[in-house]
Amino acid sequence: MLSNSTKYAIKAALYLAVNSSEKKKIRIKDIAEPINVPKAYIAKILQDLSKKNLVSSTKGPQGGFYVSNENRQVKISEIIDAVDGEERINSCLLSLGECNSDNPCSLHHLVYKEKQKILRNFNITSLEMLSRHIKEGKSVLPL
Amino acid sequence: MLSNSTKYAIKAALYLAVNSSEKKKIRIKDIAEPINVPKAYIAKILQDLSKKNLVSSTKGPQGGFYVSNENRQVKISEIIDAVDGEERINSCLLSLGECNSDNPCSLHHLVYKEKQKILRNFNITSLEMLSRHIKEGKSVLPL
DNA sequence: AATAAAATATGATAAAAATCATATTTAAGA
DNA sequence: TCTTAAATATGATTTTTATCATATTTTATT
Numbered sequence A, B: 001m002l003s004n005s006t007k008y009a010i011k012a013a014l015y016l017a018v019n020s021s022e023k024k025k026i027r028i029k030d031i032a033e034p035i036n037v038p039k040a041y042i043a044k045i046l047q048d049l050s051k052k053n054l055v056s057s058t059k060g061p062q063g064g065f066y067v068s069n070e071n072r073q074v075k076i077s078e079i080i081d082a083v084d085g086e087e088r089i090n091s092c093l094l095s096l097g098e099c100n101s102d103n104p105c106s107l108h109h110l111v112y113k114e115k116q117k118i119l120r121n122f123n124i125t126s127l128e129m130l131s132r133h134i135k136e137g138k139s140v141l142p143l
Numbered sequence C: 001a002a003t004a005a006a007a008t009a010t011g012a013t014a015a016a017a018a019t020c021a022t023a024t025t026t027a028a029g030a
Numbered sequence D: 001t002c003t004t005a006a007a008t009a010t011g012a013t014t015t016t017t018a019t020c021a022t023a024t025t026t027t028a029t030t
Helices: A006-017 A026-037 A041-049 A076-084 A086-090 A110-123 A127-135 B002-017 B027-037 B039-051 B076-085 B086-090 B107-125 B129-133
Strands: A056-057 A062-068 B056-058 B063-067
Touching: A006 A026, A006 A041, A006 A062, A006 A076, A006 A110, A006 A127, A026 A062, A041 A056, A041 A076, A062 A086, A076 A110, A110 B107, B002 B027, B002 B063, B002 B129, B027 B039, B027 B063, B039 B056, B039 B076, B039 B107, B056 B129, B076 B086, B076 B107
Parallel strands: none
Antiparallel strands: A056 A062, B056 B063
16 A cells, blocks of 8 residues: 555654644754654655655754645645656555546455545645654654 | 455456356467456566466467466455455555554545455455356446 | 865666566376 | 366566665865
8 A cells, every 4th residue: 555665764753743843943864763663764855855855854963854734734745646656545445547436446345434534534644743742652653 | 455466366367257267278379368467567467377376277279368267266355466466455554553443544434444344355256256247237237 | 266075866786576488397188 | 088268376588676886076164
């Protein structure tokens, strides 16, 4: 459902949402370790997210990655789409080109309602909401 | 969510459910073309399914693959588990080792109810049910 | 201005998944 | 019993994904 890269992207973005701010930037190496993702790998992913303005960064001494107040409104779906592309998560389970209620693949009716709900949840849930959740101890940022 | 191999496995099993019987076996090459999957690739997958008694086969002239009446009761989940392993579809979205309502990852509450429903649908839906669906024109076996 | 600390850009390597090829085994039919 | 048609077993190749490495650019600090 989600690629490894997207999982890492979400973990990193959430880590930043919980631990960083405009005034508290975090260096690659200080992100990689707590979320347990190879440094060079998460660097590349964060660079992508930064270029797409989903997280923020500054170069040079005292630089690093962080989430701005704008970034806090970024939705989970935006991160997924940025890393995996919109195709992947929307595609038909059996790879039927146009799969919808008028032309459903054989598994369509087993999943489409639930899939719609999940996608909707991704669309309405922001980094801010999840980071609050984590800070309140209601969920866990893995590894 | 599903690997390519599992998609092919489901397509092939459904093709057999619709078109084969104990008396009408179908050769690899006559399956591969209509479902649009490379011959050698679908051969390997069907051999696996056959070894696990999810579809049936006989060697030699007049041989081929088919679904027995028993096979018709095989559930979609059995095919998925046979090809991808049970891990894949059950695993946490963020790869949290033990992810459940007591120890939820940050995305858990966005997906778990819907995921349970989908898994349940896979557990209760048989090849027979889907092949009837297809024969009635209510859904489409892709490609 | 010079230095050093950070991200950035680019690309190389490794691992996994998908795809392809072929020699072997089995069983029907002549 | 011989031939032939089929699956089976095994493994090679290709493509994609994940991972690692490094030279370049930017910017704060001295």
